[in-house]
Amino acid sequence: MKNKKLYILAILAIAFSSCKKELDEVNINPNAPEVAQPDYLLTGTTKATVDSYWGVTNNMNSSLLFVQHWAKVQYTEEDRFIYSNSSFTALWSTGYAQSIAGFNKIIELGDAQGNPNYKAVALVLRSWTFLLLTDAYGDVPYSQAGKIKQFVTPGYDKQKDVYYGILSDLKSAQAALDPAAKPIAGDVIYSNNIALWKKFTNSLRLRIALRIADKDPAKAKQVIDEIQAEGGAYIGSNSENAALKYDVSPQQNPVAASFETRNDYRISKTIVDKLASLNDPRLPVYASRTENPPQGYVGIPNGSTNSEASAIGLANSSKPGAYFLDPKAPAVILSYAEVLFDRAEAAARGFTTENAEDLYKQAITASLQQYGINGNDQITGYLGRADVQYDPANYKKSIGQQKWIALFGQGLEAWAEQRRLDYPQLTASVNTVLNGKIPVRFIYPGTEQSLNGQNYKNAVSSQGADLLTTKLWFDAF
Template sequence: MTKHIYQWLIAGLSLATISCKKDLAEINKNPNAAENPQPDYLLTATEKITSDLYWGDANNFNSTLLIIQHWAKIQYTEPDRYIFSNSSFTSLWGTGYAQSITNLNTILQLPAEKANANYKGVALILRSWVFSLLTDNYGDIPYKEAGDIRQYLTPKYNTQKEVYFGLLDELKTAGASLTTGTSAPIAGDIIYGGNTARWKKFANALRLRIALRIADRESEKAKQVINEVLNDAGGLISSVDETARFTYTTPPQQNPVAAWFDTRDDYRIGKTLVDKLYALNDPRLPIFANKPTDATVTTYVGVPSGLTNSDANNLGFAKTSKPGSYFSTATAPAVILTYAEVLFGRAEAAARGFTTENAEDLYNQAIKASFNQYAITDLTVINNYTAQATVKFNAANFKKSIGEQKWIALFGQGLEAFAEWRRLDYPQLTAGAAGTLDGKIPVRFIYPGSEQALNATSYENAITNQGPDNLLTKLWFDQY
């Protein structure tokens, strides 16, 4: 009798657990989610949400652009001094999982008659990009169990190596699944206007990016992927026009940088970048920065990184340079992956001996592509720039050559510039003057505090594998 009672008790507890899990899943449903989701609307919304996430304040100009010293703060300087907490980096995690990945998973799960193979291929590419942003900055993350709260209320974390390897496979699959022509049209695509040939190139460009991300750890895998990409019939981004970008329109759909500067005035161009551009006589300086509004100041004036509030304020709002108007207009695009980045990647692959391409030629082409991106097309100007001893490609230290020029070319793309600075270790930056990390610079994001409370076991396992959950713990890809 006792045995039967025990069995019924276990069965009852099991049913209660299942019911509880179902109830929690229902509680956690997005009340704003469409009951009858349409792939084109979901695609437009996700591209906008993710572009804002990539280009907006929390993950870009209030964190990574400060860390890699493209921008600096003239007031409220705490983030510029590396004063971050586990609530500082909730945006990338929360929006990335709850909105971007959830929306893209919805497209992937729609029946074929509602979302054709091209919708699903594009969704898989975009999802891979979002996952790459998450692992680039946090390290180990929920990946294989992410985005399905009904099945995984507390998803396990995958190691960064597992995530990168998985994304390389998914991007290969996604690119191969896309068809060109009119047989499977897609609507709602702001990035490429439904051009699946360009989505194939973007998928391959992301594969190249991730392959280089793992190159110091898994060189043979990186070499294999890069050669697959170079030989793939889908090709790679091959012109400035093919750059992956989200194009904003007029308010309220404006660029988030423009939206910020409409009401706030607490950012300036970083002195580290201004000094470098002056030293190289770089024609991108007038694009990256505005001259101070004080007419007596005739040069571009950058703000040193990591000042105290009082020291920053004392420099004068009118006597320091804001980031260039090019980036703060309402219709300025959120640039995601450029032709220049692809060329720098190919140059690095050649310099590492992964390919037989000409590293120096590709490096020079990359600089030219970055200039062309900003309508600087005078060949004399470009050739004079690349001929400088401080710019010329150094095959013996390709990380320095590529690292410094890529850092400049990635201006405005804080998340990507932060990843590449950690990977290539150039330029060699000095910590902010009043930084709080004993002369060190952050090398990762802290996990959101909610993970400790809601997914404690997975969180603790990640810490055991990766190291302390602080700003100075190097991630797996950041070997040197």
């Protein structure tokens, strides 16, 4: 009797196993890969991150307004700093749910497939994502971020610790990047040129070293010394700029995509006036002529009311230049000009023995050439102006003003540098709602209060009130 029962159980087990196998086969999608592929993930995650960085919410509707590169010609509430705790969710949600999650998966796949270059490239791009997040919000989840199985509600790391953490990550990535190792696919930044990834990594380390230089100059110098000791090179020409090159619709630049259906934005009067006063040859690149005669370059004052902006009019004010409205316009992550400005500042601070003034002039030249301004007379004439000359007694003013011009369109980075260097000194409109102040951070998404409440409260207690006017750790002055 006992043997009979075992026989029946064996038959049932075989039948169940067969049925399960058939069901498993039925549930397989032949058009979808069972295992994530790092090349597809790298393309998709990179584009999602750059789209967010260069797009409407984090760039056009916030940081470009704060830094007075752009202004709003209608629906001007954001230009008057009227925001809610749902206004800044895009950078947070994209950064954590897509970017960091995606790059973490690529890091895993790089290990699993024995391809250190996938892992290192993903680590570089993840570090850049964390940099965007901490520059904007301050204290953010870093050490527990993306580890959903361990930390459903991740704690916030202090901004100082985030910067130090990503500097360590970038140093590791630099050591792992190997042009002689297995190639990678799906790379829409450098097309598997690992030597350029190594230059970009060092350039990003230099950027972060200067970000912390006012708070911890010893650490900043240590990072730069380490790069030099490693024999590392930086981005060395405009052809080596870290950028995503877009294509025609539906893969167009987010700026071009916005202008296909909306007409809310114009170039700011602040930068139009500055470029005009310098006779800067970048003015016709950065701004379009007005539609109505006399056709010229007319910026909208930041912080205009809806009625004030409407009185100037759509056809009597300048859109951004055709270069930026081109669907194929590249989204620049880090440029040669920025690297040269950074090297100039490092020299001015005594971190290196390079010539700060010479690097400053090279940086301006690189920015002009980035936009096709190559005439020797134009470049020499511009560099020779008294109001463009490098001032060693106030390097922050010289570098700050010219870097602000060179970073046009890169709202998040331009905003971070203007807060750090305090130049140019921008003035808020009387129509704004922050008592004459310009925002110095994004406020946390409201969902953090409801879904990660205790960690949110801990961050606010540590950093300060969750307000647009609460200065961040790196913003020393």
